[in-house]
Amino acid sequence: MKFSREDLIRSRESAWFLIPERERLLERLSQLVTDPPRHRERSLGLIGPANSGKSRLITQFMKLHPPVYGEELDLKPILLLRMSPLRNTSQLVDRLLALVSPVKVIGNEDERTEHLLNLLEVVGTKVIVLDEFHDVLSVGSQTRHHMLTKIKDLNNAGLRIVPVGTDRMVDALSINPELSTRFTRARLDALSFEDSLGVAAAFFAHLGLEEWTAPYQKVAEMVYMRTSGTIGNQLDVLEEVVLQATSTQVKVTIRLYQDALELLGF
Structure with missing residues (x-):
């Protein structure tokens, strides 16, 4: 061979790989898809060093709740977006739109955001996973503030946000204390x-x-x-x-x- x-x-x-602690994390993630909505959505932030298995956990999570393809409409319970190439909130909105619509949406950012929220409701999106969340720190302070505010607005609209990243992710979240308190943090240990x-x-x-x-x-x-x-x-x-x-x-x-x-x- x-x-x-x-x-x-x-x-x-x-x-x-059937590791008990990671199985429990997977169950907690799945509850974000299956639990009924709440007044203010709380979510789970995944923290771990490079190569600790964060991406593997998210891949398995998405396999358990895959898209449902229909003749006229595809349902997408989970969206995965990597933060590393994003430089402003406009790009964040456009990248999310591209995950659910093949047609480019025009209009100003507020109009595109409203369209995005409508589309996410139509396709049944419950969870948005933001991988490499610590890369929010790589943009300027004003842009960083706007980015975190936009993410908070998505959470306010009923979406469960799952930030994934290294320990620097904690620093990124702490920039917006109101957003930071909405996440239970789970660490992928050795x-x-x-x-x-x-x-x-x-x-x-x-x-x-x-x-x-x-x-x-x-x-x-x-x-x-x-x-x-x-x-x-x-x-x-x-x-x-x-x-x-x-x-x-x-x-x-x-x-x-x-x-x-x-x-x-x-």
């Missing part, structure tokens, strides 16, 4: 050693390499310690070992894992 890096990337993106073992077993099973699980026990503690229990770091190492072993048909050894850790800088 041989894998390309593209094969491994696709496998990694499609896999979901894996326990037992969860780390489960991820490796599930990874190998997903690739049809179940027999690799037993040899992994010999190096599991080393990999866990050097990757700091971070799920993305662990998967990087596992992928590198699979790629090297299957492309060169060499035996999987402790040395191969050590080389992968060194190559990836762990």
Whole structure:
């Protein structure tokens, strides 16, 4: 059996690992779609360092509540928008409009915002996920203030907003205290050693390499310690070992894992 890096990337993106704490987070996110509306919507902010599995969690969340395609209308319960390229509120509104309408909407920003809210009600959008939320800090202070106010207005209109980002996201939210109080914050912590073992077993099973699980026990503690229990770091190492072993048909050894850790800088 041989894998390309593209094969491994696709496998990694499609896999979901049964980690209890992340299952509970997934359930809390799903309640944002299924719970009845409230007078003032509260939501969940996801915080974690790079490679901690935030994007994987959001991908799984969206898989559980996918678009429903109809002959005349597609229902979209969740929208995902990355904040990194946005530089003003006008772009924020236009990018959200593009997610639900193939037709460019004209008019001033207030008119486009009103049109957006009407469209979101029609397509049944309950949740807007704002990934890389910490990038709000990369724009000027006045623009930042307007951006956060616009997000608060979307929340006031009944939409549940899920900001996702690094610890800097807390600083971004705190700029607008009224908005900041509307989010319960959940942190994606490092894996326990037992969860780390489960991820490796599930990874190998997903690739049809179940027999690799037993040899992994010999190096599991080393990999866990050097990757700091971070799920993305662990998967990087596992992928590198699979790629090297299957492309060169060499035996999987402790040395191969050590080389992968060194190559990836762990």
